[in-house]
Amino acid sequence: MIRILLADNHTLFQESFIDQLERYHHFSVVGSSTDGDITIKKALSLTPNILLTDVTLPGVDILNTITRLHQQLPNLKIVILTRLDDASLADTLMNAGASGYLLKSWPMSKISDTLIHITKGEYLDTPFGSASAEKSDDRKETNTYPSRLSARETEILRLIAAGQSNKSIAGSLKISIRTVETHRFRMKKKLGVKSIIECVQFALKNNIA
DSSP, rough: OOEEEEEEEEHHHHHHHHHHHHTTTTTTEEEESSSSHHHHHHHHHOOOOOEEEEETTOOOOOOHHHHHHHOOOOOOEEEESSSSOOOHHHHHHHOOOOSSSEEEEEHHHHHHHHHHHHHHHOOSSSSTTSSSGGHHHHHHHHOOOOOOOHHHHHHHHHHHHTTTTHHHHHHHHOEEEHHHHHHHHHHHHHHTTHHHHHHHHHHHOOOTT
């Protein structure tokens, strides 16, 4: 059973969403909140598997909240659920350590499937999940240094190529080890490779190291 803490300041949405999500027997919503302080307190006391939160929650600096909760609950997966169809925002939050970025406009079946994948640690290679899936074959064929790696991913790849561990990279960049692992996964997906060794080979070939 996947334990969910839902944070959203619209109580009617909460009630409707919980009713629909719990029809899928994988999930149990163990709590809900409408503001930042309560969200953090409930996350610490209820220890859910997933915190499902909007970005516009009152009293919440979402980037600070992600960092703070990852420090105190390193196994907690923080997933954004919002109406904001904003790829730039999604990328920022994923880079900060969010495990996913879901839109409220998605059908519940897609939200459910995505949450299950995230719980299993199957991180998505783009904030919106499948946006780059159709181009995966093109990625494998075109192995030149692309703009598809973000600045942070390029920085982490350079440190990996220099022989640094996840722990060392996290310390150098002042991010969580979990965030480093997320970036590693996304780099492999974006570059169309299966191992971090192939990522390092790519870095050396393209003068990233």
